Each structure stands twice: as C-alpha cells, then as structure tokens.
Amino acid sequence: IxxxxxxxxxxxxxxxxxxxxxxxxxxxxxxxxxxxxxxxxxxxxxxxxxxxxxxxxxxxxxxxxxxxxxxxxxxxxxxxxxxxxxxAPPQRGRGFEEPTRDxxxxxxxxxxxxxxxxxxxxxxxxxxxxxxxxxxxxxxxxxxxxxxxxxxxxxxxxxxxxxxxxxxxxxxxxxPKRQQPNENKDEKRFDPTGYDKDLVESLERDIVQRNPNVHWCDIAGLGEAKKLLEEAVILPLLMPDFFKGIRRPWKGVLMVGPPGTGKTLLAKAVATECKTTFFNVSSSTLSSKYRGESEKLVRLLFEMARFYSPSTIFIDEIDSIGSKRGSGDEHETSRRVKAELLIQMDGVEGATGGDDATKMVMVLAATNFPWDIDEALKRRLEKRIYIPLPESKDREALLKINLKEVELAEDVNLAMIAEKLEGYSGADITNVCRDASLMAMRRRIAGLKPEEIRNLSQSELHLPTTGEDFIEAMRKVSKSVSSQDLEKYEKWMNEFGAA
Structure with missing residues (x-):
C-alpha cells in the first residue's frame, strides 16, 4: 500500500x-x-x-x-x-473586441x-x-x-x-546546510549573463577568497617587501585623492625569490590588510581541454575582478602561464592564453575607472624562475621586488612565530639557533621547528606497543622541546636553496629589478 x-x-x-x-x-x-x-x-x-x-x-x-x-x-x-x-485603444471607431481564431x-x-x-x-x-x-x-x-x-x-x-x-x-x-550560502542576501553577486554559468560558479567557488586571514604580524621580516606592497595596494585605498594622474596605483607587482621565502603569504596578507577580494590563480585554474575555453577563463577572471573591485589577482608560479613566446615547443593554445592575459592586464586600468583607486584591480604575481617570463608580461608587471632568504633577526622572529604553542626547555636559545640556520628559507625553518617539536614524543613512545601508546596520557606526550632537539632536527633538515641559485636571482634583479 x-x-x-x-x-x-x-x-x-x-x-x-x-x-x-x-x-x-x-x-x-x-x-x-x-x-x-x-x-x-x-x-x-x-x-x-x-x-x-x-x-x-x-x-x-x-x-x-x-x-x-x-x-x-x-x-x-x-x-x-x-x-x-x-x-486597449478602439479600432476603427469600434470598441475593443477579441477576434475569433481557429x-x-x-x-x-x-x-x-x-x-x-x-x-x-x-x-x-x-x-x-x-x-x-x-x-x-x-x-x-x-x-x-x-x-x-x-x-x-x-x-x-x-x-x-x-x-x-x-x-x-x-x-x-x-x-540548513543547503540554505547557508543564501544567508548573505545583501552580498553582490556577479551576473553570469553572456558567460558559461558553470565557469562562473567554479571561479567563485575555487578562487574567490574575501578574507584569507593572514596579517603582516604572521610574516617574519621582509620589511622592504611589506613597505612596497603597502604603497602599491593599501595606500591607494586609504588616500584615493592623492593617487591620481602620474601617481596612479601600480597595476602589476612581481615577487621574485627562492622557493619558501613567503611570497604566497605576502599576497594573502595584502588581501587581508586592504580588505580586497582575493583571486588565487594557478595554471590549472585557467586550463581547459576545450578549444578557446582557456582564453574565456582569463577574460572571465578579469571581468569578475572588475566587478568585485577593489580586488587582487594573485597568479602563483606565473612562469608556467606567461613563459617566453616564440620558442619552438610552444603550443598554439598556450600562445593564445598569453595573448589574452596580456590584453586583459593592459586593459585593467582603463576598464576599472581610470584613476579611481577604489575600483582598482591589482595583479600580484610570484615566480621562482623570473628569467623565463615573457618580456611583454615583464613590462606590465611594473614593480619587481626580490623576496630574499631571512636574515638572522628575521629567522629568530620566525622561530618565535612557529614555536608560540610549543613548550620550550630552559636551555633553548632561539638567537643561537637562528645563527645556525643561516641559508635556510622560511619553509626550511618551519620544517626544523616541526621536526624538533616531535622529538620528545618520539623518545617517549620508543619501544612501546600500539596498545601502550594508545593508553598514554596527554601530560606524558606534551614534554618540553630542548636545545638538543633542535640540533638533531637541523641534522635531518637541510637547506633547500644553493648559493648558485642565489647568485642567479641577484643577477636578474640587478638587470631587471624595479623595487
């Protein structure tokens, strides 16, 4: 029934x-x-x-x-x-009558x-x-x-x-879970008319971040880079009347440096501090197997950025998208995507209101291979800044940030550890801190069976990290950037840098 x-x-x-x-x-x-x-x-x-x-x-x-x-x-x-x-108006002097029809x-x-x-x-x-x-x-x-x-x-x-x-x-x-996205009814939404609705939804779902929640205090050192990014992105929003004419905001900034020095964190901090809509783009985001779809994605990305302005488009590893044109192994699709990217970057200023800083679209790019970037793209990225390896005081500040939730023994001297970490990138230092914080736990569970490990209390596992743990961690974690790589970055910056 x-x-x-x-x-x-x-x-x-x-x-x-x-x-x-x-x-x-x-x-x-x-x-x-x-x-x-x-x-x-x-x-x-x-x-x-x-x-x-x-x-x-x-x-x-x-x-x-x-x-x-x-x-x-x-x-x-x-x-x-x-x-x-x-x-209805009368027809030929007679009242309105609905005509009969088959x-x-x-x-x-x-x-x-x-x-x-x-x-x-x-x-x-x-x-x-x-x-x-x-x-x-x-x-x-x-x-x-x-x-x-x-x-x-x-x-x-x-x-x-x-x-x-x-x-x-x-x-x-x-x-209730299905109704959560409709709670903010006052939030403006991009009109997908004229575009593929699925492409618009995928970009809004995968790219748009309105609050990455990374602040300047979360990044150790890099004072010069922070100051330049503040001048390029944040100050035009605070003083829009000043940044006009020849003082108009920079529309493209390229961050160059070895891997693990904090380029992506800087981009997220820029979006957080100036409250702009943050578009996090990679080569896979703008790639499609259908002919002509990648160029549409590039154009749609910039249209959405103008709609949500002020906004920041962060293109990580831009050398994978904007490599030099004219090489023998370059595919036709790759060349068309580069051409569309160059056209859209050149049209950002005129399409967002000219000198109006509140409608600004900032293109922020990062790369580990600046020598592979196309010359025309390099010209559009007007400011090119170097993100170096951390200095001694910056390494100490980074150690404090990474170890703020870790209990340290009395024999731990962060200044001395920072001196020994010379040549390490920010990511390398984070790995050293992570490995050192696990040393005490490794000593405690050595030789125990899984059932005995499961019965251990939290107080037995949360033991203080000692100076010897850091020394042992430094033996295991080596630096990831060689001196030859640093020479190549410094040579490129001396020739093409614009800080």
Missing amino acids: IMTSLDEICENVKMGREYALLGNYDTALVYYQGVLQQIQKRLQTLNHDSETRSLWQGVRQELSQEYEYVRDITTTLASFKIEGSYT PDVWPPPTPAEQPQPRAPLNKRNPPRVANVRPSPNQPSERRAGVRNNVGASNQRQVEPKRPMDKVKKVGRSNS
Whole structure:
C-alpha cells in the first residue's frame, strides 16, 4: 500500500509540473491540490517516525511553494485579460473586441520582456513554469493534452522513476546546510549573463577568497617587501585623492625569490590588510581541454575582478602561464592564453575607472624562475621586488612565530639557533621547528606497543622541546636553496629589478 501511494504521489507531481510547463495552469493547480492533500494524509500516519516525517514536511513545503507560484501566474494572467478589455485603444471607431481564431492555430509568441510576478523561491531548483508556451511542432498527443481535461491525460502510461529517491532529494534541499550560502542576501553577486554559468560558479567557488586571514604580524621580516606592497595596494585605498594622474596605483607587482621565502603569504596578507577580494590563480585554474575555453577563463577572471573591485589577482608560479613566446615547443593554445592575459592586464586600468583607486584591480604575481617570463608580461608587471632568504633577526622572529604553542626547555636559545640556520628559507625553518617539536614524543613512545601508546596520557606526550632537539632536527633538515641559485636571482634583479 505504501509503495502504491508513493507511486501515485510521484505520478501526480510529475503530471502537475508537466501541465504547468505546457501552460495549462488550471489543470496543474488541480494536481498540486491533490498531491498536497495526499501528503497531509501521509503525515498523519507518521507521528512516531520523526526522520521520515521531517522529509515529507520538506516535500510538502517545496510543493506548496510551487503551487503558490503557479497560482500567482494564473492571477496575473487573469488581471491582464480584465485590464485588456477596458484599456486597449478602439479600432476603427469600434470598441475593443477579441477576434475569433481557429483553436488549432497557435497565437504569436509573447514578448521577451515580461514582468516577473515574484522572484524564484528556491535558488537551486527554481520552478520553471513562467512564460512557457507549447510549440506548434510538438506531437499531437501533447497539444491535445493542453485542451483536454485531466481525465484524458490519465490514459498515458508514465513509468515512475525511483520515487523514494525523489522524495529524499527534495527533502534534503531544505536542510540548513543547503540554505547557508543564501544567508548573505545583501552580498553582490556577479551576473553570469553572456558567460558559461558553470565557469562562473567554479571561479567563485575555487578562487574567490574575501578574507584569507593572514596579517603582516604572521610574516617574519621582509620589511622592504611589506613597505612596497603597502604603497602599491593599501595606500591607494586609504588616500584615493592623492593617487591620481602620474601617481596612479601600480597595476602589476612581481615577487621574485627562492622557493619558501613567503611570497604566497605576502599576497594573502595584502588581501587581508586592504580588505580586497582575493583571486588565487594557478595554471590549472585557467586550463581547459576545450578549444578557446582557456582564453574565456582569463577574460572571465578579469571581468569578475572588475566587478568585485577593489580586488587582487594573485597568479602563483606565473612562469608556467606567461613563459617566453616564440620558442619552438610552444603550443598554439598556450600562445593564445598569453595573448589574452596580456590584453586583459593592459586593459585593467582603463576598464576599472581610470584613476579611481577604489575600483582598482591589482595583479600580484610570484615566480621562482623570473628569467623565463615573457618580456611583454615583464613590462606590465611594473614593480619587481626580490623576496630574499631571512636574515638572522628575521629567522629568530620566525622561530618565535612557529614555536608560540610549543613548550620550550630552559636551555633553548632561539638567537643561537637562528645563527645556525643561516641559508635556510622560511619553509626550511618551519620544517626544523616541526621536526624538533616531535622529538620528545618520539623518545617517549620508543619501544612501546600500539596498545601502550594508545593508553598514554596527554601530560606524558606534551614534554618540553630542548636545545638538543633542535640540533638533531637541523641534522635531518637541510637547506633547500644553493648559493648558485642565489647568485642567479641577484643577477636578474640587478638587470631587471624595479623595487
């Protein structure tokens, strides 16, 4: 009996939606009313099954919304008919009369712009019943169904498609987790008109970060780089009247340096401190297997950045996207992507309001191979700054940041440890701290069986880290940047640097 009832409910819902899509709104309302009555009867039998009852309540709520939407459409259409009989201008001296027409001849299509009776009730699954007219090319069975009564349509055999899955799917759409993205209704959203909606959604989901939550105090040292980025991005927002004309903000900044020196952290700190929308881009983000899709992604990225301005586009490892053109192994697709990137970067200033700093789009790029970047891209990245290895005092500050939650023994001298870490990058120092903080735990569980390790208390594991632990960690973790690499960076900066 239950399965028969479920099949009947699913069949009636399908018929009601189908008649609504075909424009037969009165018949659709009859089906919706019958379905709501059936669900109400089912709810009265589910007093002891709270989980199933909540699912059916969600189904009833969504179908009630669809019923109200279709009823509003019928009310609006009825008001048009009443108004048309009085407000239409007379024709050739006679009153307005609706001409008779053959019922088998379809009327002309309605205009494209129609007043919307109300906004869609469900953003994920909006009812598709407004302004839909059956096509004259449809099969005769379907056209006849629009003019016939409800009983005639019951002769059609429709196979039910997994009714329980349908009910559960509708019920889940009303859960609190699904409704969370719609809580900030005042937040402006990019209009995907003219673009592929899936591309827009993927960029907003994977790229846009409105608060990376990384501050200047989270980055040790790099005072010169912070000062220059502050002047390039933050000050134009604080003093927009000053940064005009020849003082207009920099539209492109390139950070050059060995890996692990904090280039990505600097970019996130810029977005956090100046409250701009942060677009984190990599080569995989702008890649597609379809011809012409990558160029569309580049253009869409900059259009979205202008819409959410002020914004920061951070392109990590830009040498993978903007390598030198003209090489023998360069693919045609790669060349087109570079050309579109150059065009969009050149058009950032003019398209964002000229000297208006509040509509600024800053392109912030980072690379470990600056000598592979195309000359035209290098010209558009007007400021080129070097992110060096940390100095002694910066290494000590980085040790304090990494070890702020670690208990240290009395024999730990961070200044002396910082001196021994000369030539280490920021990432290398972080690895040393991580390895040293695990040394005490390793000594405690040495020789124990898994069951004995599981029974250890927290106080037995949280032992202070000693100076000997840091020495042992430095033996295990070597520096990742050679002196030859540093010479190449310094030579390139002496030739092309613009700090």
